[in-house]
Amino acid sequence: xxxxxxxxxxxxxxxxxxxxxxxxxxxxxxxxxxxxxxxxxxxxxxxxxxxxxxxxxxxxxxxxxxxxxxxxxxxxxxxxxxxxxxxxxxxxxxxxxxxxxxxxxxxxxxxxxxxxxxxxxxxxxxxxxxxxxxxxxxxxxxxxxxxxxxxxxxxxxxxxxxxxxxxxxxxxxxxxxxxxxxxxxxxxxxxxxxxxxxxxxxxxxxxxxxxxxxxxxxxxxxxxxxxxxxxxxxxxxxxxxxxxxxxxxxxxxxxxxxxxxxxxxxxxxxxxxxxxxxxxxxxxxxxxxxxxxxxxxxxxxxxxxxxxxxxxxxxxxxxxxxxxxxxxxxxxxxxxxxxxxxxxxxxxxxxxxxxxxxxxxxxxxxxxxxxxxxxxxxxxxxxxxxxxxxxxxxxxxxxxxxxxxxxxxxxxxxxxxxxxxxxxxxxxxxxxxxxxxxxxxxxxxxxxxxxxxxxxxxxxxxxxxxxxxxxxxxxxxxxxxxxxxxxxxxxxxxxxxxxxxxxxxxx
Numbered sequence: 001x002x003x004x005x006x007x008x009x010x011x012x013x014x015x016x017x018x019x020x021x022x023x024x025x026x027x028x029x030x031x032x033x034x035x036x037x038x039x040x041x042x043x044x045x046x047x048x049x050x051x052x053x054x055x056x057x058x059x060x061x062x063x064x065x066x067x068x069x070x071x072x073x074x075x076x077x078x079x080x081x082x083x084x085x086x087x088x089x090x091x092x093x094x095x096x097x098x099x100x101x102x103x104x105x106x107x108x109x110x111x112x113x114x115x116x117x118x119x120x121x122x123x124x125x126x127x128x129x130x131x132x133x134x135x136x137x138x139x140x141x142x143x144x145x146x147x148x149x150x151x152x153x154x155x156x157x158x159x160x161x162x163x164x165x166x167x168x169x170x171x172x173x174x175x176x177x178x179x180x181x182x183x184x185x186x187x188x189x190x191x192x193x194x195x196x197x198x199x200x201x202x203x204x205x206x207x208x209x210x211x212x213x214x215x216x217x218x219x220x221x222x223x224x225x226x227x228x229x230x231x232x233x234x235x236x237x238x239x240x241x242x243x244x245x246x247x248x249x250x251x252x253x254x255x256x257x258x259x260x261x262x263x264x265x266x267x268x269x270x271x272x273x274x275x276x277x278x279x280x281x282x283x284x285x286x287x288x289x290x291x292x293x294x295x296x297x298x299x300x301x302x303x304x305x306x307x308x309x310x311x312x313x314x315x316x317x318x319x320x321x322x323x324x325x326x327x328x329x330x331x332x333x334x335x336x337x338x339x340x341x342x343x344x345x346x347x348x349x350x351x352x353x354x355x356x357x358x359x360x361x362x363x364x365x366x367x368x369x370x371x372x373x374x375x376x377x378x379x380x381x382x383x384x385x386x387x388x389x390x391x392x393x394x395x396x397x398x399x400x401x402x403x404x405x406x407x408x409x410x411x412x413x414x415x416x417x418x419x420x421x422x423x424x425x426x427x428x429x430x431x432x433x434x435x436x437x438x439x440x441x442x443x444x445x446x447x448x449x450x451x452x453x454x455x456x457x458x459x460x461x462x463x464x465x466x467x468x469x470x471x472x473x474x475x476x477x478x479x480x481x482x483x484x485x486x487x488x489x490x491x492x493x494x495x496x497x498x499x500x501x502x503x504x505x506x507x
Contacts, residue, residue, distance in 0.1 A: 001205065001227055002220035003436060004186040006130040006166040012185070012218055016210050026208050027058065027089050031065025033206035034158055034182045038066065038124065041154055041180075042074055050074045051120040051153075053143050055127040055162075056082050061090035062158050063126025067101050068093070077102040077116045081127050082139045106139055117146040122154045125176040128162040130188055135172045136163050148177045157181040160190055161199050167221075169193030170401065184208050189221055192424045192436045194400050221404065222434040225427070225476040232469060234507060237273070246275025247462035250325035251455070252317060252347070252361075253332040256307020259285040261333025261359065261451045263292045264496060268455030269329070270295055271503045274462055278325060280317055282307055310339030314346050321347065327354045329458035331361020332451040340364045349374040354461045358382045358454035366390050372414040378467035380417040382454055388420055408434050417471050419457075421450060425475050435472055439479025443491030444499070452496055453478045480506050 004012070017023050041047065052067045054060035064085075067078045078101055085094050097103070106113040117123065125147070127140050136144065144163060147155065155178040160166060163175030169190045179201040183191060190196040191203050237246065249269050254262030262281055269277050270293065277296040281289050282303035290298055299320065304310040321328055328351060330344055344364045348355060354377050357365070362383050365371055369391065372379060383391060385399045388406060392399065399406045400422075407420040407428035420426040423442070427435040457474035461467065481502040485494040488502075 001224045002186050002215070002218060003189055003192055003222040003224070004218055005189060005221050008219050009130055009186070009188070012210065012214060016214055019214075021209065021211075024089060024092065026210065027061050027093065028065055029208040030158075030184050030206070031062045031093075032069060033184070033208060034062065034124065034156060035066045035069035037180060037182055037204070038070055038122065038156055039073060042070070042122065045121070045154065047121040047154065048075055049120050050076045050122045050124065051116050052076065052078050052124045053081050053127050053147065054078055054085070055140070056084070056086040056090065057129065057131070058087050058089050059126050059129035059158055060085055061087060061093045063124065064090065064093035064097055066124055066126065066158070068097055071098050071101050074122075077104055077120075079113050079116060079143065080105045080107075081143045082137060083107055106143060113143070114146055117143065118150055120150060120153045122156070123147045123150065124156045124158065125162050125178060126158040127176075129159050130166040132160070132162065133165060136174065141174060144174055144176050148174070155179045155201070157200070159184050160188060161196075164190045164196045164199065166190050168402070169196035171195060171199070175199050180204070182206050185210050185215060186218070186220070187224070189404065192222065192224075192438070194403055194423055197424055222426075222436045225435050225437045225439070225472050228435070228469070228472050229476050234473065243275035246273060247326045247459075247464060248276040248278060248324060249274050249327055249329060249458050249462040250278045250280060250317070250320050251329045251332075251458070252280045252309065253329060253334055254281045254285050254289060255309070255333055255335035256282060256284050256303070258333030258335065259288040260448065262289050264448045264451040264500075265329060265332040265358075265455030265458075266293045266296055267500050268452040268503075269459035271500050272456050272459040272507065274459040278320065280309070280313070280320070282309055304337070304339050306335060306337060308335040308337065308340055309343060311342045311346075314343055317343075317347060318350055321351050321353055325353060325462065326464070327356070327458055327462035329356045329358070329454055331358040331364075332454055334360040334364070336360050336363050341367055345371045348372065348379065351375055351377050354378045354380070354467055356380045356382065356454055356458040356461065359387070359450060362387045363390060369414070372416050378417065380419060380457060380461075380467060380471055382419040382421060382450065382457065384421045384450060388418075404434060408432065417467055419453075419471055419475060421453070425479070427471050427475055429468055437475045437479055439476055440482045441486050441491055443486045443494045444479070444482040444496070446496055448496035449482070449499070452499055477503075477506055
């Protein structure tokens with residue numbers, strides 16, 4: 001599914017209008033789509049009182065259509081948040097609202113509007129649409145504040161929750177906190193970006209009569225990973241496959257005190273189909289890791305005083321990369337310091353095999369970030385927001401405020417793939433293409449979850465997948481495993497290691 005920015009969506013609607021398709025019919029179908037969801041919830045929850053908050057523009061016009069449909073089954077009040085409609089379509093649909101729908105002008109009837117919102121069992125937000133760019137006006141802010149205080153009402157947003165900037169997901173002041181959002185034609189950036197996605201509730205996309213050929217011509221900001229999964233699912237291995245043809249992964253991970261990261265990434269790689277897993281670990285943690293990963297091959301290597309792999313391991317590892325593996329995973333629990341930086345930088349600069357760089361592998365190159373441009377093979381970085389901030393020389397707040405741009409611009413600048421982890425993980429490729437993932441949940445926000453993703457992704461690479469497909473499939477299935485765990489154990493009690501157990505079902 002594509003994610004379309006506001007300006008492109010407006011251009012699309014203009015093109016459709018020029019083709020002869022009535023914008024009035026699009027508004028009618030948009031309102032009907034929201035009313036269909038609302039009607040289902042009204043029937044299920046026996047809701048009697050519905051309030052529709054309407055703005056002065058065409059989003060308010062959608063609200064008038066919704067009110068007309070819902071008046072057939074509930075007591076409906078329309079609140080004119082900022083006076084009467086100003087657009088032709090808004091005026092047209094306002095004029096045909098049935099008489100039994102109560103019309104409350106918030107400007108003149110402040111108390112009546114407040115009482116209606118407080119008593120409502122369902123509140124539908126049709127104040128602002130994708131054109132919102134600034135702070136809420138006082139009337140909208142008041143209506144939204146009253147709505148958010150009503151915790152008993154089911155809330156639905158029309159296309160976008162009012163108060164959110166469409167293309168950035170920024171919330172300049174407050175916004176409508178909704179349980180459901182019905183987006184029209186395509187997803188918008190605010191539906192998948194932080195912090196706005198926290199306030200969108202359950203998101204659905206409704207077709208409103210725009211022919212698919214127009215949608216296909218759209219310039220989109222992102223695509224969702226599920227679209228690629230549908231086209232390119234995991235392939236069954238050939239009957240003649242063996243450990244040699246199933247790929248060899250070299251894992252350069254772990255340090256004294258961080259054996260668990262190496263174990264989790266290694267187990268994820270083994271459980272996702274790798275033929276041979278070679279674990280290069282410091283001598284001190286070799287017995288611990290070997291006790292957990294009996295199927296792996298081990299390269300116990302000399303360690304620094306900190307119990308880390310350092311520059312002395314470079315020659316042995318370089319030979320393994322050149323001759324004995326199909327992909328390399330660097331970083332899970334590796335530790336940081338000058339020796340680690342020297343080792344990691346050397347491996348990146350000399351590698352002819354694709355690399356997944358995770359955790360301390362990422363942290364170690366911050367002082368020498370230009371080494372990414374020297375690698376002759378694809379590099380995938382899997383930073384969380386803190387690591388992304390270090391790479392960019394900024395702070396976490398800046399990264400989270402601009403997740404899409406942060407990942408896209410860094411990927412293009414350094415010629416790498418960036419998997420910016422978090423709610424709705426962003427996957428940005430060197431050519432400017434960006435995907436967003438919608439599987440996963442907040443129960444995955446525990447130490448070790450990222451190690452599993454790194455091991456899964458590196459395993460896919462070593463099995464021969466292209467870097468783009470490996471990144472997308474790994475992120476999608478990692479999130480799906482997290483969703484399965486949440487169903488089975490709950491988000492609070494699930495552990496990263498539980499996710500690996502779910503691989504047997506999702507694969």
